[in-house]
Amino acid sequence: MPRFLVFAGTTEGRETLELLSRCGCETVACVATEYGGEVLPELPGLAVHTGRMGRGEMEKMMACGRFDGVLDATHPYAVEATENIRAACDGAAVPYLRILRTDAGLPRCVQVTNTAEAARYLASTVGKVLLTTGCKDLNLYTSIPDYRERLCPRVLPAAESLERCLQLGYRPQNIVCMQGPFSEEMNLAILRSLGATCLVTKNSGEAGGFWEKCEAARKAGAELVVIGRPSESGGVTMDELPRLLRERWDLEVPAKKKESPSEAYFPMFVRLAGRDVAVVGAGEIAARRINTLLEFGCRIHVIAPEASLSVQNLSESGKIDLTVREYHAGDCAGCALAVAATDCREVNHRVYEECTAAGIPVSVADCRAECSFYFPGVVRSGPAVIGVTASGTDHHLASAITRKIKAFLSSIVEK
Template identity: 45%
Template sequence: MNILVFAGTTEGRLLVEQLAKRADFQVCACVATEYGRDILEQDLSDQVEVKAGRLQLTEMQELIAGGFDWVVDATHPYATAVTENIQAACAAVQCPYLRLLRERTEFGEDCIFVEDTEAAVRYLNTTVGNVLLTTGSKELKSYGQVADYQERLYARVLPMEQVVKSCIQLGFSGSHLICMQGPFSKEMNVAMLKQLNCTCMVTKDTGAAGGAYEKYQAAQEAGTTLVVVGRAQEEKGLTLQQVLEKISNLPADGCKGKKGQAVDNSENINDTVSSESISQSPGRGALAEWFPLFVNLTGKRVVIVGGGKIARRRIETLLQFSCQLRIVASHISEEIRKAVQLEEGRQTAGGSHPDCRLLERPFQPSDLLDADFVLAATNNRELNRTIGKLCREKAIPVNVADVKEECDFYFPGIIIEGMLVAGVTAQGQSHSLAKKGSAAVRKAWKDIENR
């Protein structure tokens, strides 16, 4: 069963980790940022594909139509626009949908409840003293309407380069910008409130997984008023355990069900999201864009920038071809070193082996000199983008692992059986579909050989 998880929350990460333990599941997880990808990939096996980047509705439709049986929406309860797009995309391509929604927090009556960010700003303008904002960076611009905000407000945000830059542009900097990754304990929140001498703390109802109750406890202990920004709309959803139980009992051919059907977030699995007025996905029945060509790699210079899991898979494949490899990375994994050593041993024993050099240092533009092909496979979005740009300026074909739109060619699933060499791709839409296609080709060839 192929499952796509929009995993923008702690529960989403936990769901992906649990699903990855099942041999009968192929899992793809979507996150909004490279930072989210790094957090998610820390404890995941290679069988889980992680896609980073914010998707528009049409992009979601194309992705889901690439071969997924079920979609789980585990995005943040305040990301209402994203949830609406996911629901609409599932309805358009007739793929069932499950909503994993964290439960609300049982706050005490001594909190100040406001309906939205604008209402929180209005309330803060009736108060005095310092304020700790724990609502993230997206709505930070609105808090610039608080009187003396640069002196009163302290923003706690994720430690991401683009987040820091945007906060500084909005006037939050120095000691007023706190860049930390949660979760935060009650004790840490208390210490921060006391150190900053805060009279108010602003939070969203982020549920237990988002540390909302620890904020409430801390505010009580520190004598701070907790301002709670309400969720934009009432939503029904399943807990993490309920989603796991539901998926375990679902049919694998979910996309072949009733036209327009999408399993929603209620206990009734037959409830639907209407697909009226939503166009059908361009991913179904559309003309293919990517034509498979076979290129003679004998003596070609292939530069791979990156030393992690994705780079390793590329390297292990290319070591089976007669090209010259240059692997550049600040840190080259032990798995890559062992793969290269194994091929060197085969060469010594009389086998064929491509020329391969390991350069354990940061990437330099000069590494692209005389390159015939380049693979940018680091975990650094900006570095991958830079390599792609340099290659296009030099007219060097490049594959950028994390953004398909920046690729001149795709790196397909490779099947090598004797004289047979086959490549399978899902045109950058679905890694799990490509893996299924590769497995099908291998099985078909084995069946032919066994006749």
């Protein structure tokens, strides 16, 4: 049985592990933090190593692990980690493959090449700035004369992250300690609560919540500063990985099921203004669905035993009706449509059964077969509404097309 070592602290890392599992491989996943290990899927033949390693430790693991290959799916900005992994593979004589994150282009923004250049640019501006680039390079921003008053770093809610911010002199009232992923609505709320007129981010792609930050900045009227990705030579994207696994390691990669024309979904537009919609669940997926529905004037009833901060904020502002309890049969009665987006398969299935029996259109987040409609990517420009879907088979494709349409419409409006 083929055996692989995967540096997996990213979305691409998790997708790589799932692909290797489908191929029947044994895998060891390396993640830097305990949180990184917690979000990995439970897969047959998967072992997890937690903790940061230097080049020597990596090389020792590779030499002792009898791996057929090492797949580097670390963050595109983790240059030092990639250099160490590549060097360790050379030392241990183990085949190396870099997994690249797809770059879908940039919206209208100020582009800089690195953090130092971002700091120099910010020094020439005024107003508060939301920094969403992590805590590693926060020291470089302290060269800005008034950084204590102006800069608001958003970092992980970990003691070491907060301690670093305080040691560098950032004011406690300007530090945002939160765990992502962040929805567009949450990014927008943070920008407005801080009074920030600028947002600084890395071009981390869809997996890094890049577009949610871009859209939030646009809606807030905040300037967007994007730190470009380090250049990379060699490697493959997730779309190209199956071919490389077949060619280099002679693996049998299960082919994706192709959608037949008869299984594609017909794009029907319905009026939701003034009608009731039930959303069962109040996590990040539910929040994204709710924010989309809010654009269409419906009355949204959310049922969940606990709610994410973004959903709580929507409830407190009176935009939705939130009931904090477990789902009960009949919660969807009389609704125009329903969404099941909990982390419990049993609850989602019960919502599906209730809605199907009552003839209520339902979207079930964790089961494509139980969806009578799919949530599309939505683009609005005045009275024009454009919905994009890949019939539930390729979320990344639908998202990429939605972004391109948004960029196209924005360019028309600017002209």
